[in-house]
Amino acid sequence: MTRTGASPSPWWTKSLHADRRPFLIGRNRVQAALRSFFATAAFIEVDTAALQISPGNEAHLHAFATQALSIDGRAASLYLHTSPEFAAKKLLAAGEERIFTFAHVYRNRERGPLHHPEFTMLEWYRVGETYETLMADCADMLKLAAETTGTRSFTYRGMDCDPFAEPERVTLAEAFERFAGIDLLSSIAENGENDRERLAAELQRVGLRVSDDDSWADLFSKVLVDRIEPHLGRGQATILCEYPVSEAALARPSRQDPRVAERFELYACGVELANAFGELTDAGEQRRRFEIEMAEKARIYGETYPIDEDFLAALAVMPEASGAALGFDRLAMLATGATRVDQVMWAPVAETGW
Template identity: 45%
Template sequence: MSRSSWHPDSLGERLPALRRRAALLRDTRAFWEARACIEVETPALVPVPGMEVHLRGFASRFEPHLGRGAGRDVWLRTSPELAIKRLLAGGVGSCFEVARVWRNGEVSPRHAPEFTMLEVYRVGLPMAGLMDEVEDYLRAVLPARAAHDGATTDLSLPFERLPVAEAFRRHANGLDILATVDPRSAEGDGVALHRAARDAGLDAPDGLSWEDLFFHLMLTHVEPHLGRARGTFLTHWPAPQAALARRDPADPRAALRFEVFAAGLELGNAFDELTDPVEQRERFLRDVAERKRLYGNAPGSAWDVDEDFLAALARGMPATSGIALGFDRLAMLAAGVPDLDAVRWLGGWPYA
């Protein structure tokens, strides 16, 4: 029978890594505060948990004390993003939050249903500038040689900045991913992507949507090459994967979004933030419709557009770039441990 994670022997084994996590938290606050970012705290219980189509949330219900007023459904947030952007619209300026977040069903050595996310927003800084700062941050808080699962990244080397289109050309037999995106609608053409993949000699299972096939090809052919000997910024994602990022004025088939990889791990996801409330509403409505099509009213999957967030965008959010980093993954690399449980104070409880 395995020991509980609170058992003195179990906790004692993890204490060196947990102390390293605590140091990482101190160093993180010092780094961003030195760049004139204020630390904020936003609610964990929210009316809309996030807008990502494929995430499942944890639902609850607020009931007023002694029946004073109507109750309402609430959620544990999947990210603090929508809340922090309200503050940006209100004029808070550059800021960061170390936030506890929840995503139902995610369990693996690299995933947990409850985890810590570091979100940083830099007002007036374009995407390239945010990449500079993230590179400096990772170099400041992680070992010079970050290692995980057989991959070792020398963080003293300049990070590669690799557009998704170039990554597909390089690692997916020359496939032109942007040729399968409509520049007017920003939608992906699944038939065109199936044809392009097969013409490139790649496996393209029947019945997959553009998005599903994109991620099948990404995970199979591209991601295994990222963040190995040196760090990688995977930039300029196809427009159907824009999420809350602006489209690239130079090529509307792409979005101003990047992910950062080191030691073979995806560590963070960043946007040059979309500030247009009309376009954001259109995207949210598509997301709600797609979630309903895929999951119906399944528990943890049904919620509507966040109207208050759109009202904040309409009020006016400044030009901003922002990133969400998995703090637990950073702690894994900082402590040199193989999985999230080693840097969680109570290990896998209550999900293990």
């Protein structure tokens, strides 16, 4: 947290800490309430290692890299995880059925009012339960966070959201049609392959700029960010669901429509709070998707991350499950009335001019 001016005061000065302290106490209360919520539902809290062979294999996630040195100086590459997901799924393969974790995670190239290079991810998994159950969990958590801090409404950047109202459920196809006038599914084949030219024509028809080097995924993201996300979570929370299969690398395809996957995101006041999947358990298909993601990362950023073979081996024996990841700092921010995530972090990462 900084102030404008040539010499911003550090977060640990008494005056700034006094300003932030009500938010921090509110954060602690929300975290304690959520721990009680999971305990009541017979979940086990787990603690996963931050150092991993692979930080994750999504094209647009950026990790912090380091080296592990042996006593004789031999080096092996490791990464700080961008999510505890790989480790949590290994625990499901080991026999755990209901787990949750408050994990510190690390993402490079991210800093702003809603982003921080180190933040707290709340992840939870339910074996043998559908991702609709996670939608109910998310609704309950919004209510619990608001009750705990004594707020009746979340407010952020001029938008209000009633955390006690039932979230509206909207599919990506419905959102593209409602907010952008675009037929999304017309550009996706039954086998999940995307038609870049078809989607580009849809964007041009509604007046959105298309560049020659835009991929289908680039066009999808452009519509989502520019035309859809600003409308989500107004008045009530929004559950945006049924993402195209190509935009849900770790989720299983929908049983109703193979063009889309069992993935949803939770929004309040235009802020993305959670990302959830009906988990993919086909190790061969997961490998194929990771390879596609890493090829895209190489194309855009000129780098790739290794695939965790141990994770794929665990995935092959993991039972059917659903899992969700919630940005806990963002939820604490909305529940306490803070305006930046670093206001609800006890000790934010120092800014170094980046």
